[in-house]
Amino acid sequence: MKITLLSVLLVMVCSLAACTEMKKETGPVEVHFKVIYLEREKTSFYAKPYEDAMEEFNRLNPKIKVIFDYEPPATGAVLKTWLDVLKQMESDEVLDIIPISPEDLRYIANKDLILDLTSYLPNNIDIPQKILDLATIDGKLLVLPYGAYVPAVLYDKDLFDQAQIPYPESEWTWEQFAEISKRLDTSYGSISYSPFSLDTLMISMGASTLSPDGENAVGYFDSPEAVRAVQWLNEYYRSDEGKKAPMGFMNYFGYFDGSETAMIIGSNNLSFSRFEGENKKKLGAAPLPYFVDGRRATQIGYSGYAISRNCKHPEAAWKFIEYLTLDSNQYSIKFAENYLPTSQSVAEAAGLNSDSNMKMYSEELNYAVKLTDGNPYFWSAWNPEMIAEFEKLIELSDDEIPSKLHELADKLEVEMSSLKLADEQQAESLQTAP
Template sequence: MNKLFKLFSLMLTFVLILSMFSGCSQSNKNTSTNNSNSQNVSSQSKKTTIKFVVWDYSKAPEYKDIIDAFEKENPDITVEPVEIAAANYDQKLTVMLAGGDTSDVIAVKDMPSYSNYVSKNQIISLDDYIKNDNIDMKPYNGIENSLRIDGKIYGLPYRSDFWVLYYNKDIFDKAKVPYPSNDMTWDQFRELAKKLTSGSGNNQIWGAYIHTWKSAVMDWAVADKKGTLVDGNYEFLKPAYDVFLPMQNIDKSIMPLSVAKASNSSYTGVFETGKAAMLPMGTWFIGTLLTDKKAGNTNVNWSIVKAPHFPGGKAGMTFGNVTPVAINSASKNKDAAWKFVKFMGSEEAAKILARHGVMPAYRTDDVMNTYTNTEGFPSDGKDALVTESVQIEFPPDKDGAAIDQMLQEEHELIMIGQNSVDKGIAEMNKRFKEIRNQSK
């Protein structure tokens, strides 16, 4: 009996020891698991998310492709797009920044907005980043200099568009009129438009469509290197109005601005539905046409040539705009934001843009070959992309937003006939001085 008791005690002790070892093993396992989880959490916490504010993101597949390529090269950074509709992009972004929004990277739509953000210290200078990373600026072909304010650059260009002349081959063919050439004056453009205008009502075909923006008229005088829209003396604009007002009021070859405004016409709709034979417009429209034709939204048979010029000018004299990306001064992730900005302005991103028919700011022979070999690009349109000079549509200016609005208002009054050209220009000169005086 005593022996049985001792044996039982030994067995109980053995079971307890096994239990202790099992507990230790489970504890070590839990500790190991916890350490692993901790490492994963730590790894995840090191991943930075930056917000990228841009207009019409869902309508522009090139942005997603750029973000995907960037995240592949930078697995520690996630880019979260913040989409704003193009129609109210500037207004909403202005309100966001004024309210202290901390989004990191901002696509800047135009120069008046760019100037406004700089004057309010809402975007930062990129000069130190550019210098420290030894960024080669040569492929920008000097376009980056249009972004300098007081010698500093606050945005890196990723797009750089200029204006060309689009035309509908089928309308020309039906009218038995030769296609426009790459060296044409505005008077020749006017004569072509007269020949190509036909029909009425729903069957109206306009010889050309001139959009409602002031730039669609005013900036052809800028392209002629006679002045800029922030000079304050606007006499140099008269030759442009001398072309387009007679086309509207005498020839009836372009849609009146009042009709275009009242019907909320879009240049895309007018051209893609075959309602206009010619359309002066920026190169950004190439991407739209390629996308819409591929999607079956239009069957327009189109091509492009260089924009017309004034007598004494040269073929390829045009105007354009640069689209930069900037870093929000309130960003908490400026270094990560710079990596994305730098990528947006790189050759890799430029080729992605080119494949989508979007004109990149970074241009090399390889980039432009990619652009012109994109499916759907007209083979006879390549020469249109060779420019003599590209004047900036609206240079950076501290009063840019106010001047821009004033010029649009006065432009519309001239085009609807409420003011003569001389009176309208006099009003521009007067209001420019008032804007300058108010900002002192």
């Protein structure tokens, strides 16, 4: 009798376990997707396509339920700093898929809070390896870079035609850039005299203004390559007295829109009122030049998705990322209106290869170079006083530039560290507040 009763109990336990397992298999698993908009914006023209994509994905995949987690109204908007991202990932909040910017990636990676996505990549992945390398740290692919922002020389075809100058070729040098600029009858030069132009010039020399981990400026912002870049900028403006130097970084976009300069260093995510509608075809785009003794290279920005290490269903999370970014469907094609897809098949499905500018941007993905992880405080560290100091470099002789760049590198490093420390202290005070 005891044996029979034990057998019955075992059957009941096994049946319950089987039922539970069946529920696990048949019930939809939840995947939480961190959205960078406020919930009230969910019906906006830029957010609604994501809502529609989520609903369609859930319909096609009944065993998965993607849930969008919007920013609460109190936060004001997007995740502001890497600490905001980190705080959410370390909290009890369910967080499966999250957008992470390239500049923040190193800080997040150091906490070991996101999964290595390498094993999830399909064998036929058609994102250029050099783009995947941008999101790889210590051999781990921590973010899938789905949208690229490609630096390029934007030019006004009308002004080139008026000067009877051929449009820039796919292979050209900074020396040619300077000569063409002299022949264009415009008020302003075509590259801003600012610290933000140095990386653009230095990359063909295999150098960057920051160390590989993005923490140090000394030894990089004052390197021989940086010195040469400033010397080239000085010569560029001194040898063309008819052109005024656009000292500000942002104002020269306005000069381009107003036909006061014929070329600028821009990217595929910029738009100008002058080149809208029928005039869109008058905007040309060419790859970044390189120095004669350098190489063709470009430092590409990207948008990417990561999967939290605490994600309970990483395969399901990856499937949704794949649907948004790698599958050629109506939604991935729609999203391609806002960025350059890194997936070559999605770019082709979106018809981007038929546009000469977009085709050039896609080809530039193969010349992506990662020299530094970047630093989220680099831009904000350049306060008005430091900007003014940099702008005075144009008054110096070549021999005076190295020591002044070293001073600026030291100040830049201190300022970036101070901004980071201030953010960390503020985050700590918020955590300990009653």
